[in-house]
Amino acid sequence: MVKRINSPEDLEKLRNEIIAKSKAEKHVVSVCMGTGCIALGADVMMDALEKEVEKHGLKGKVEIKKVGCVGFCEQGPIIIIYPEEICYLKVKPEDVPDIVSKTLVEGKIVERLVYTDPNTGEKIPKLGEIPFYKHQHRLLLANNGRIDPRSIEDYIAVGGYKALAKALFEMKPEEIIEEIKASNLRGRGGAGFPTGIKWETTRNAPGEPKYVIVNCDEGDPGAFMDRALMEGNPHSVLEGLIIGAYAIGAHEGFVYVREEYPMAAENISLAIKQAEEYGLLGENIMGSNFSFKVTVHRGAGAFVSGESSALMTAIEGKVGEPRPKYIHTAVQGIWNKPSCLNNVKTWACVPLIILRGAEWFRSIGTKGSSGTMIFSLVGKVNNTGLVEVPMGITLRDIIFKIGGGIRGGKKFKAVQTGGPSGGFIPEELLDTPVDFDELRKVGSMMGSGGMVVMDEDTCMVDAARYFVDFLLEESCGKCVPCREGLKELSRILNNICRGEGKEEDIQLIEDICETMSEASLCALGRTAVNPVLTSLKYFREEWDEHIKDKKCRAKVCKALINYYIDPELCQACTLCLRECPVGAIHGDKEHVHWIDQDKCIKCGTCYEVCRFGAVKKISGEPIPPPPKGMKPIRKRRE
Amino acid sequence: MKKMVSLEIDGKEVKVEEGKTILEAAKEAGIEIPTLCYHEGLKPYGACRICSVEIERKGRTRIVTSCCYPVEEGLKVKTNSEKVKKIRRTIIEMLLPISPTGPIMSLAKEYGVEKSRFSGERTYCILCGLCVRYCAEIKKENAITFVGRGADRKVAVVPEKADVCAMCRECYELCPSGKIIDIIGY
Numbered sequence: 141m142v143k144r145i146n147s148p149e150d151l152e153k154l155r156n157e158i159i160a161k162s163k164a165e166k167h168v169v170s171v172c173m174g175t176g177c178i179a180l181g182a183d184v185m186m187d188a189l190e191k192e193v194e195k196h197g198l199k200g201k202v203e204i205k206k207v208g209c210v211g212f213c214e215q216g217p218i219i220i221i222y223p224e225e226i227c228y229l230k231v232k233p234e235d236v237p238d239i240v241s242k243t244l245v246e247g248k249i250v251e252r253l254v255y256t257d258p259n260t261g262e263k264i265p266k267l268g269e270i271p272f273y274k275h276q277h278r279l280l281l282a283n284n285g286r287i288d289p290r291s292i293e294d295y296i297a298v299g300g301y302k303a304l305a306k307a308l309f310e311m312k313p314e315e316i317i318e319e320i321k322a323s324n325l326r327g328r329g330g331a332g333f334p335t336g337i338k339w340e341t342t343r344n345a346p347g348e349p350k351y352v353i354v355n356c357d358e359g360d361p362g363a364f365m366d367r368a369l370m371e372g373n374p375h376s377v378l379e380g381l382i383i384g385a386y387a388i389g390a391h392e393g394f395v396y397v398r399e400e401y402p403m404a405a406e407n408i409s410l411a412i413k414q415a416e417e418y419g420l421l422g423e424n425i426m427g428s429n430f431s432f433k434v435t436v437h438r439g440a441g442a443f444v445s446g447e448s449s450a451l452m453t454a455i456e457g458k459v460g461e462p463r464p465k466y467i468h469t470a471v472q473g474i475w476n477k478p479s480c481l482n483n484v485k486t487w488a489c490v491p492l493i494i495l496r497g498a499e500w501f502r503s504i505g506t507k508g509s510s511g512t513m514i515f516s517l518v519g520k521v522n523n524t525g526l527v528e529v530p531m532g533i534t535l536r537d538i539i540f541k542i543g544g545g546i547r548g549g550k551k552f553k554a555v556q557t558g559g560p561s562g563g564f565i566p567e568e569l570l571d572t573p574v575d576f577d578e579l580r581k582v583g584s585m586m587g588s589g590g591m592v593v594m595d596e597d598t599c600m601v602d603a604a605r606y607f608v609d610f611l612l613e614e615s616c617g618k619c620v621p622c623r624e625g626l627k628e629l630s631r632i633l634n635n636i637c638r639g640e641g642k643e644e645d646i647q648l649i650e651d652i653c654e655t656m657s658e659a660s661l662c663a664l665g666r667t668a669v670n671p672v673l674t675s676l677k678y679f680r681e682e683w684d685e686h687i688k689d690k691k692c693r694a695k696v697c698k699a700l701i702n703y704y705i706d707p708e709l710c711q712a713c714t715l716c717l718r719e720c721p722v723g724a725i726h727g728d729k730e731h732v733h734w735i736d737q738d739k740c741i742k743c744g745t746c747y748e749v750c751r752f753g754a755v756k757k758i759s760g761e762p763i764p765p766p767p768k769g770m771k772p773i774r775k776r777r778e
Numbered sequence: 779m780k781k782m783v784s785l786e787i788d789g790k791e792v793k794v795e796e797g798k799t800i801l802e803a804a805k806e807a808g809i810e811i812p813t814l815c816y817h818e819g820l821k822p823y824g825a826c827r828i829c830s831v832e833i834e835r836k837g838r839t840r841i842v843t844s845c846c847y848p849v850e851e852g853l854k855v856k857t858n859s860e861k862v863k864k865i866r867r868t869i870i871e872m873l874l875p876i877s878p879t880g881p882i883m884s885l886a887k888e889y890g891v892e893k894s895r896f897s898g899e900r901t902y903c904i905l906c907g908l909c910v911r912y913c914a915e916i917k918k919e920n921a922i923t924f925v926g927r928g929a930d931r932k933v934a935v936v937p938e939k940a941d942v943c944a945m946c947r948e949c950y951e952l953c954p955s956g957k958i959i960d961i962i963g964y
Binding site for chain 1: 822824825826827828830841842843846847848861864865868869872873876895896897898904905907924926927928929930931
């Protein structure tokens with residue numbers, strides 16, 4: 141049984157005790173236990189590490205910590221050794237003996253596990269000096285990698301709940317709201333609504349009780365920022381929520397976690413339990429007059445439930461469908477009571493602002509968008525992972541400095557920010573600063589922080605089609621423009637990708653998009669048109685090629701491409717001929733091969749297996765006729 | 779006595795009680811706005827979007843559904859601007875192939891929609907939810923409901939409630955397309 145904290149002094153005392161206790165250990169080995177690293181085998185490696193440390197009699201001298209996602213998921217499983225901050229990447233169980241005997245015992249670095257700069261070949265052992273981390277500004281993610289998310293003591297040791305003590309004992313609720321307003325914190329869920337104003341609205345709205353809600357229904361494909369925070373540092377979100385509840389005058393809160401995030405739900409539930417035991421949550425928090433309780437609500441697997449009114453309907457126990465919000469949810473939300481909902485990242489910003497002040501927060505980022513933003517950088521970029529950057533950084537810096545540029549030396553084509561309903565931003569706009577308003581100006585949005593990089597092998601018509609199909613699947617179907625508009629867009633876009641597009645389709649697409657963006661009930665329908673409109677605006681020539689020339693320049697749309705074997709390059713190795721699942725390739729060991737176009741199903745197997753680059757993908761041009769008779773091979777010049 | 783709010787609808791000064799919607803205010807002023815999913819006995823639903831109007835507030839214009847939007851002092855409303863007409867025409871085009879029935883056909887005529895470019899499947903039901911909401915809000919039975927999501931959304935009878943449903947049939951006269959008779963099946 142832990143001792144209840146009954147005053148800010150109790151908290152400081154506890155903090156000092158925890159820090160004193162941990163000083164005995166020389167090394168701390170943080171093993172990333174983010175979902176990505178576990179998938180790559182971090183848990184097996186962890187077992188090996190524990191055994192090895194014991195074998196060397198280092199127990200008590202080395203602390204092994206299971207930490208939350210450190211973000212460089214591309215390179216997992218990841219180990220960070222403190223205090224030196226040595227970062228080992230792609231660690232396998234067989235690497236563990238070396239790590240223990242060389243680094244932990246002898247203090248040497250295991251070179252082969254260290255980050256190597258792909259351009260210079262330089263070995264960079266220190267985490268903070270790896271380019272992926274060097275250009276980041278980690279505030280919210282600062283402690284992912286340092287603390288065990290399942291230990292409230294770890295969070296307290298790094299200054300946790302200090303902001304709560306300050307808020308409860310040194311500030312009036314109104315002062316907190318003023319501070320948040322002054323910080324210019326804007327909603328990290330995507331819309332960028334000023335957080336302080338939202339809080340004030342709920343505080344001043346008539347009706348009791350009032351509710352506060354954490355939105356962790358992160359559903360964007362490829363996005364995992366909220367997940368990493370909830371899994372890796374749940375107490376920071378909880379602390380922000382408690383401060384918000386106090387400022388707003390709410391005594392009940394909900395954490396809405398999507399069904400697909402079991403670990404996030406588990407970690408936040410544990411965090412709530414621990415905070416309750418310490419008296420940081422529940423009745424008379426920290427000995428103050430303020431009481432607050434939090435319930436975790438699991439989603440049921442609907443993307444649209446991330447929309448605030450739909451989420452609140454879901455908490456009420458009904459089907460998660462949006463409702464018109466002409467009266468804001470901040471005034472009439474759950475059970476028609478004032479309800480303040482914020483994204484995971486927004487809540488996590490709160491303790492930082494309370495501790496360090498609005499002015500400090502405003503000094504980071506741009507005038508309109510202060511602070512940092514976490515993006516999940518994915519797609520055709522060298523370094524994929526979680527990236528926390530100050531607002532105002534350019535897309536180019538994120539993709540090329542932090543992301544290390546495009547994979548395989550390919551050419552950049554577009555970046556989609558803001559999730560499936562974000563727009564595609566082309567190369568000429570790469571110097572756009574990442575800022576709520578600037579992104580909107582170019583036809584995209586901040587969204588919750590998804591960032592998908594596309595290279596020259598991406599067909600922009602197909603990409604728009606993909607996201608339309610995704611959103612059609614996820615639309616609740618309540619309002620006509622979104623339901624029928626997406627249905628029709630999907631039909632048209634699929635037709636165009638099949639080579640059955642007509643010129644008048646473009647006009648219809650534009651009419652649908654206009655009606656959807658103006659008249660849909662919720663943001664899903666209103667923003668669903670962004671990928672289509674930006675694709676049309678910035679990559680119009682690709683649409684025209686698909687419709688008029690039946691050509692897909694990225695050679696993605698199956699119906700518009702053909703495979704063909706270059707007789708000059710073919711070495712008659714028969715590999716493709718043997719691998720072809722439908723027997724469409726003719727030839728033998730003496731003669732070059734050719735593809736029977738009528739039989740070919742365009743699976744691409746021949747293209748993948750050919751070692752001589754003889755199989756070509758072509759689109760929009762005539763297929764050269766098969767060689768007359770059987771053309772004997774021309775041996776490669778040695 | 780409730781507070782009165784004055785607003786401007788299509789250039790006409792209108793005074794109504796606070797808490798009323800634009801649609802109700804327009805009706806009082808004798809201005810007609812087309813509706814499909816609206817019913818005065820039911821809570822506003824905002825699904826068909828045909829009652830969309832253009833409002834001007836603090837110098838900014840936007841499209842809102844008049845059935846849901848509460849009146850505000852000084853609000854300027856245009857119920858039939860070019861933008862509004864265009865949106866309604868597209869919505870009519872969306873619904874026409876699905877439900878070429880009375881209310882949609884007459885709207886099509888009124889807005890000059892001769893042919894639809896859309897290819898929705900002819901299911902007749904426009905998912906206005908009048909039946910579902912009547913059953914939930916007035917009868918308090920919840921015997922019919924929506925099932926499926928997005929493109930798969932449809933109205934269905936809750937099997938456990940089929941007996942109650944068969945006895946009632948009060949929603950039949952609310953259904954704009956008559957499809958409810960097929961759905962309930964007797």
